[in-house]
Amino acid sequence: MIRREFIASALAAIASASALGAVQAGARRPNIIFILADDMGYGDTAVYGQRRIATPNIDRLARGGMRFTQAYAGAPVCGPSRCALMTGMHTGHARIRDNTAIAGGKLGTKGKGKQLWRRPNLLPDDRTVAQYLRDAGYRTGLMGKWHLDGFEAEATPIQFGFEEFKGWLTPLETTHGYWPAQRVHGDKLVDIPENANGKHGRYDTDMITLDALDFIERHKAGPFFLYAAYNSPHSPYTAPDFGPYADRADWSDDEKTYAAMIHYLDLGIGQLLDRIKAAGLDNDTVIFFASDNGPRSEPTPPQTRLADFFDSNGGLTGYKRDMYEGGVRTPWIVRWPGRIPAGSVSEVPVYFPDFLPTALDLAGAPVAKSDGVSLRPFLVDPQRQAADRFLYWEYYDPEFRQALRWGKWKAVRLKRDGPLELYDLSRDPKESTNVAARHPDIVARMADGMAREHAASVEYPDPPKKT
Known part of the structure; x- marks a missing residue:
């Protein structure tokens, strides 16, 4: 899956570079x-x-x-x-x-x-x-x-x-x-x-x-x-x-x-x-x-x-x-x-x-x-x-929340370390049915994506881990 996404992204980059070349060739x-x-x-x-x-x-x-x-x-x-x-x-x-x-x-x-x-x-x-x-x-x-x-x-x-x-x-x-x-x-x-x-x-x-x-x-x-x-x-x-x-x-x-x-x-x-x-x-x-x-x-x-x-x-x-x-x-x-x-x-x-x-x-x-x-x-x-890619959001009011889109899938987490809700937007754009229990493999991938896309900052530090 990762290799396929990489190849698709590379092809898109080549196409973009080709279009860019037309701009650099002298067009206004x-x-x-x-x-x-x-x-x-x-x-x-x-x-x-x-x-x-x-x-x-x-x-x-x-x-x-x-x-x-x-x-x-x-x-x-x-x-x-x-x-x-x-x-x-x-x-x-x-x-x-x-x-x-x-x-x-x-x-x-x-x-x-x-x-x-x-x-x-x-x-x-x-x-x-x-x-x-x-x-x-x-x-x-x-x-x-x-x-x-x-x-x-x-x-x-x-x-x-x-x-x-x-x-x-x-x-x-x-x-x-x-x-x-x-x-x-x-x-x-x-x-x-x-x-x-x-x-x-x-x-x-x-x-x-x-x-x-x-x-x-x-x-x-x-x-x-x-x-x-x-x-x-x-x-x-x-x-x-x-x-x-x-x-x-x-x-x-x-x-x-x-x-x-x-x-x-x-x-x-x-x-x-x-x-x-x-x-x-x-x-x-x-x-x-x-x-x-x-x-x-x-x-x-x-x-x-x-x-x-x-x-x-x-x-x-x-x-x-x-x-x-x-x-x-x-x-x-x-x-x-x-x-x-x-x-x-x-x-x-x-x-x-x-x-x-x-x-x-x-x-x-x-x-x-x-x-x-x-x-x-x-x-x-x-x-x-388009190749499937992660679109990521996080927000802090009233508490830390995350959302991730990957292809037809949308995951939402409403509190830090809370469970992921999963929606199939191709069938359910209103996000009315949480299908997380039916797709543990997708949930795991989305959770991994959320963890990878989030980086703490000076303005938004992570709390200390509970022991």
Whole structure:
């Protein structure tokens, strides 16, 4: 089995190297855009089955590119998920594995209260996709949410490869939310007069879109890497208005607002697509779209009812913070006209650590250390089959948990040294029947994989063994 996986991986590497050679031979290196939604569930877009909220521009992305049906975020919450996306390391190896740290990191206050909590942050030893692409000659920009700084002033996007940044950082209360009184531009704090004193003049989703459009216009000569990290539809639920859902008399205000938040996000994506086309960059730009984890920002009854009303997790088990499919499976669309077949669908399992090696492959940049693989061979050939490999997650709230996918199998462990649950996703995507007792050989292999993929760190040390 191991030999077969090695041979398949080697063949994929050869195919990727061949494709890379074409880039190095003189073809224009593509611009790369990653659009990230926040707390949008697998089922929150029409192209993934949503029936109550229209997402014409996200659907437009899918019609023009490839839609992955078995794609995963880096974690079931935002900080570690974004760390996996940026560094290419899964949460068994990454610096940030939860929104809080057990040790290391820095202490700060949560929200407007006095509660102290410890947040992890990237360190100088960490390398992001933006650093690699910047060093390869790409202009790099982040518009929106970073969330990898914790309470460390030296862990901003500017320190980690983004030459331009407009958005918000963790310690600054005035920059949070959808109507911020201030934003960070590079390393400076800038006032937003329209939102001063609690006014609702400029909506964060719209500001991210406008900043992204400006970045594209100024760097259309390329190549560029743009990370448009929206905060929508993360709670609190607020929008300029109810948009096209104002007349839904049978909907609650929260339901109308949530749908309107996705509506304004979708409008922004449409503006980005239009700007790319108007600039003549359609065939020279690869666009990725995904969400950072499952739906339901906080596990409260009102938010649970809302997620269930829209079937935000697409009928899968679990929500944000869960290791089941509803917590980690995400929409994932990649569009590259002329290279990726329009309207194609892939069942290849992929996840956030794959983005870094894929981006570097597309850019013709040197291969970097990563827990992921380049998806380029699968993007250009929808019929290509992938060798089975381990996709791994761990998470620490409320206690140490693990999940592992290998081929059709998914294993979940809900506490340290606890029993493994095993699910056959090809027959049971809702993870409704634990088949561990029927497949002890698979359970043993999955347990071995979990042990191998996990490595303790300064921020997440292992407890002493009980004697």
